Amino acid sequence: MATATVAPVLGALENQPRSGPVTGWPSILRLQLRLDRIKSLVWIASVVALVVVSAISVSELYPDEASVQGYARLVSDNAAVVVQAGPGYGLQTDPSTGAVLMNELSLWTIVLVGLMSILLVTRHTRSEEETERAELLRSTPVGRHAAGLATMVNALLVNVVAAGAVILGTIASGFGAVGSIAFGLALCTSGLLFAAISLVAAQVAATGRAATGIGLAVLAVSFLLRAIGDVTGSFLTWLSPIGIGQGVRAFADERWWTPVLSLGLAAGVTWLAAVLAARRDFGAGMIPERAGRPAATRWIQGPFALALRLQRGALLGWFCGIVFFSAFYGALASEAEEMLADNPDLEQFFALSAGSSITDAFLASAVLILALLLAGYGISGVLRLSGEENNGRVEALLATPTTRTRWACGHLLVTAIGCVGVAAAGGLAVGIGAAVTTGDSSLVAEMLWALLAYVPAVGVLAGVAFVLWAWVPRLAILGWVGLVWSAVVGLLAQLLDLPDWVVSLSPLDHVPS
Known part of the structure; x- marks a missing residue:
């Protein structure tokens, strides 16, 4: 909060009497x-x-x-x-x-x-x-x-x-x-x-x-x-x-x-x-x-362990949320199959748009949404660096022999491992849900690899956020723009009739179907 912006407001507030709860x-x-x-x-x-x-x-x-x-x-x-x-x-x-x-x-x-x-x-x-x-x-x-x-x-x-x-x-x-x-x-x-x-x-x-x-x-x-x-x-x-x-x-x-x-x-x-x-x-x-411990335990004495300790709550939240959504989408796979019997127009639509069964088309759409959520975790994990710096908790750490590079790499490594783990768990959840409802056990492995295939693209989005923070910390928030654009392209490209070169600006668009 800039001092030049706050000072006039403070001056105005100091000149008024305190008279009520919303004064x-x-x-x-x-x-x-x-x-x-x-x-x-x-x-x-x-x-x-x-x-x-x-x-x-x-x-x-x-x-x-x-x-x-x-x-x-x-x-x-x-x-x-x-x-x-x-x-x-x-x-x-x-x-x-x-x-x-x-x-x-x-x-x-x-x-x-x-x-x-x-x-x-x-x-x-x-x-x-x-x-x-x-x-x-x-x-x-x-x-x-x-x-x-x-x-x-x-x-x-x-x-x-x-x-x-x-x-x-x-x-x-x-x-x-x-x-x-x-x-x-x-x-x-x-x-x-x-x-x-x-x-x-x-x-x-x-x-x-x-x-x-x-x-x-x-x-x-x-x-x-x-x-x-x-x-x-x-x-x-x-x-x-x-x-x-x-x-x-x-x-x-x-x-x-x-x-x-x-x-x-x-x-x-x-x-x-x-x-x-x-x-x-x-x-x-x-x-x-x-209340925290008066002193750090032995296992937490390092940049990676500290980053894991700081991010574990957010990682657990994203993990549970994505796994829950994955299982929910997987359980709906059978609904997609049942629609074909009564709606031949829908069958033709999916055949033309996806070149495969309606179940595959629906699961591909579900995996895309899960990949967007995964990208949200990746970007938020990287931007934890910005949060730690803005809140003044980094100075004491960097006063030790820990370098700025080691500190940043600790958070990046935790985020990278977290992305892979969450993607694997989400892929298994959607695959198991789909396999149970459709009876096709091969969907477990297919969905696992389908979501893992998005991890490199998620890494690109998270990497852009990291570069923005490292270059100009105030621009770090713009790292979310890539996710928003990827969501627009992934969910609304056909509706908006976007040209191919515009769609290709989304890293998620380059993941094989």
């Missing part, structure tokens, strides 16, 4: 908006660009009723599509290009604004307390809940601007105003709900990394609950913020009460965060960190 929140909000001006614009531009380009592509790919009806037949009762897109509101009763757009886009756009909101809230709450920068503001007459209120207003403004731009962009692309407004409201209220959840996580966790992990875990669980609920037609969909957001049924007989539900839940969760904040000590979490 000073407007000044803190102005500081946050100034600090986030670039990040917020990038997030908003990314969301809007994704929606507008997708809207234009859908209009070109499905220009008439016949093409829309063909799409509806392809995805009708397709469990694999439901898991990766949604229930397809309106496609069975009144197919339209708007319904096609929502089926292709709504899930991932809600996930994107959820991720944006989680990172924004954690950055301005728990991370500020962890690095002790928040003490600068607390030394002035500000209320206990001022930072939390300012952060939620910040999240509200960012989500409102993103939603408003999405509404205008969708209407400008030729889609109806009513459905566009419903979609925008769903995005805004879903983002606010995830922001409120992240605010609770900031009270519970003792570190910014743990708070972010809790927020991302809730996002992942929301995805799973929505997927299971949509496939089985159960109430589980309504336990998921993502499911509630998609439940607005944009362009398909809109249900306007679902954004109100999301907004009400966001208000309730925010109130819970305020209650928790009032009951904890400043700088501490509701779940305190376990």
Whole structure:
């Protein structure tokens, strides 16, 4: 946090009396908006660009009723599509290009604004307390809940601007105003709900990394609950913020009460965060960190062992998450086979697009998603170097005979071994799940090697993040751009009709099928 940026705010806060629990929140909000001006614009531009380009592509790919009806037949009762897109509101009763757009886009756009909101809230709450920068503001007459209120207003403004731009962009692309407004409201209220959840996580966790992990875990669980609920037609969909957001049924007989539900839940969760904040000590979490040993054990006295000790929690979390997702996708493989009997159009589609069976095509899609998650672990592991440096924990280590190169190589080696181990476990999980449901035991080895084949490409993405950190530490965060682009190419290349040379910019695109 630059001194030149903070100083005017501190001066304004020092000149006001302390009169309430939220005193000073407007000044803190102005500081946050100034600090986030670039990040917020990038997030908003990314969301809007994704929606507008997708809207234009859908209009070109499905220009008439016949093409829309063909799409509806392809995805009708397709469990694999439901898991990766949604229930397809309106496609069975009144197919339209708007319904096609929502089926292709709504899930991932809600996930994107959820991720944006989680990172924004954690950055301005728990991370500020962890690095002790928040003490600068607390030394002035500000209320206990001022930072939390300012952060939620910040999240509200960012989500409102993103939603408003999405509404205008969708209407400008030729889609109806009513459905566009419903979609925008769903995005805004879903983002606010995830922001409120992240605010609770900031009270519970003792570190910014743990708070972010809790927020991302809730996002992942929301995805799973929505997927299971949509496939089985159960109430589980309504336990998921993502499911509630998609439940607005944009362009398909809109249900306007679902954004109100999301907004009400966001208000309730925010109130819970305020209650928790009032009951904890400043700088501490509701779940305190376990006290460490007074001295390091023999096995931890080395760069590699220290890096493993620091990363073991994150590694375990990514390991469990990817293995769980892998088993879940593998268990759906039999659903893909059963769809062929009743949908010859779907069989022809997969034969033309993948040149293989529908089971192979579905599993290839599942492995790609797992590879994207694996890349997320790889990049986060490498960027742990940046976190350790920014938090001031490296100086004491480098004061010993340990060199900067040995310290960095320790973290890189842990991340590399972790990527291989997680990929192997994930490949086995999806293979075993598919083998159990389809009866084809050969899928175990095939899926194992399929996911391991992505490890070099993941290494490229992680390597780019490392180079950015080593070159200009402030640019380290741009390491995530490669993952975002790979996700866009892998998940939306056909929808966006991207040229081959653009697709080839993704390292994951060069992995053999």
